[in-house]
Amino acid sequence: AQSVTQLDSQVPVFEEAPVELRCNYSSSVSVYLFWYVQYPNQGLQLLLKYLSGSTLVKGINGFEAEFNKSQTSFHLRKPSVHISDTAEYFCAVTSYSSASKIIFGSGTRLSIRP
C-alpha cells in the first residue's frame, strides 16, 4: 500500500518570491508521482507527473518537481509565484500495479500576498 504526506497544510508567500511545497511518500513498490492543483470551486488539474527517467520534472505554469528516491520525496517548486497561483496543491501516488488507483495527500493551501 502507498501513502502520501504533505508536511505543510498552509504556505503563505509574497508575490514573486520562490516557493517549495513538500511531499513525502511511502511505498514498498515502484511508484508514479503526481502534483495536482485545485483552484477555488473547481476540480483538480494535473500540474506534472514523474514516471521514470530524469528526476527533475517540469510542469505547467512554471512549476517543477524533483523526485528523490532515497528521501522518498517529490517536492514542488516555483522560482517566482504570482497571485494566480493561489490554490490548493495535492501530491499523489500510484503504483505500477494498482490499476490506476491514486492516493492523494491532504493538500497544501498556497496563499500569495501582494
Add this chain to the structure above:
Amino acid sequence: EAGVAQSPRYKIIEKRQSVAFWCNPISGHATLYWYQQILGQGPKLLIQFQNNGVVDDSQLPKDRFSAERLKGVDSTLKIQPAKLEDSAVYLCASRLPGTGAHNEQFFGPGTRLTVL
C-alpha cells in the same frame, strides 16, 4: 474538447434524506471514478468503473452509498440516507481506456454536498 460534467454543483439536504449526483465523462473515456473530498483532506476514491463494470468499490460505504453506470457512459452516485459526515465535495473523474496507471485523470468541478 468538453470536460467532465457534473450536476448539481451544490446541494443542501437534511440528514436521513436521499441525494443523487450525476456525472458525464469525457467522450471516449471508459474509466470513471467517484471521489469524496472532505474539507481539509485530499480526495478519497469511492468507486472506479471500467465501462459499466465495477473495478474497485472497496471504500464505498455500501450500506448507504450506491453508484451505477448502466450504459458505460454517464454515472450516478446516490446516498440514502445521508449522514452529517457525508458533507463533502464529490468529484467525478475519467480516463482514456487501455492506458496505464500513470495516465492523467480528468476531473469535473465537483458537487458540494451539505448535510444539515
